[in-house]
Amino acid sequence: MSIQNEMRRVRITNLEHTARRLRMEIESLCKTICINLDCGLTKPESLPIDQVDSQWDELKTKWADLTVALAEIARLEEELK
Secondary structure, X not given: XXXXXXXXXXXXXXXXXXXXXXXXXXXXXXXXXXXXXXXXXXXXXXXXXXXXXXXXXXXXXXXXXXXHHHHHHHHHHHHXX
């Protein structure tokens, strides 16, 4: 087994851990956003739109990071074939 292939496997493992963490963070953000936008709990004029907007931006950033990590995993797995 070559050192390069072993390094690829280690990188894949690290990226998989990153992807798991990002998925959990995304899920948590989604739940928080849903709660903050629940008009059954808060009157529409009292919704924390600025806070939700910031959370939405954070969600988009984490989703983009997840997409990059998954693409890198796929690329490395292809190189190992």
